Amino acid sequence: MRSLHITFCAAVVAGTIALPASAALAGPAADDSRENRPGTVSVTPSRVSPGGEVELRTDACGKGRSARGNSEAFASEARFERAGGEELVAGARIRSDAAPDDYEIWVTCKDGHGKATGTVTVVRHGHPSPVAPVRAGGGGTAVLAEEAAADEGPGTRQAVIGLGLGAVAVAAVAFRGARRRRPAQH
Known part of the structure; x- marks a missing residue:
């Protein structure tokens, strides 16, 4: 019986302590504290x-x-x-x-x-870097040089190299065809 009385008294004391704290948090001052x-x-x-x-x-x-x-x-x-x-x-x-x-x-x-x-x-200024390809170098002459190169086409050096590669390709095809036409000798 005595333990029931002690438990009841402890619950009343705990409730008395907790009640003022919860009432203070629930009051209008809580809204004002957010703004302050x-x-x-x-x-x-x-x-x-x-x-x-x-x-x-x-x-x-x-x-x-x-x-x-x-x-x-x-x-x-x-x-x-x-x-x-x-x-x-x-x-x-x-x-x-x-x-x-x-x-x-x-x-x-x-x-x-x-x-x-x-x-x-x-922070310090960084060195700017382009985010897209930029036509740079030569000032206004870069555009003129590009247009002149497009109009001229391949030069003599490219033509000689192309003819040499073409001749090698023709010789390879002729050699392979000649090997297929020979009769098989046993």
């Missing part, structure tokens, strides 16, 4: 050369409709607008004189109920 907590900014691409552009996304503003973002790497202030749901989107251009480094991004919601931070990495 610091958020993050996603940056695409996260590594960019000076003069490049990045896309910024955040959902730190909750139901806010706009925000502003700044960074020492940006050429000007980024202005966020609603993209869908609770997400805000902005575009930003990296300063052309930005040194290679990691730069912090600060976003402040227009209504003052949210803030977010993120990072963008500025």
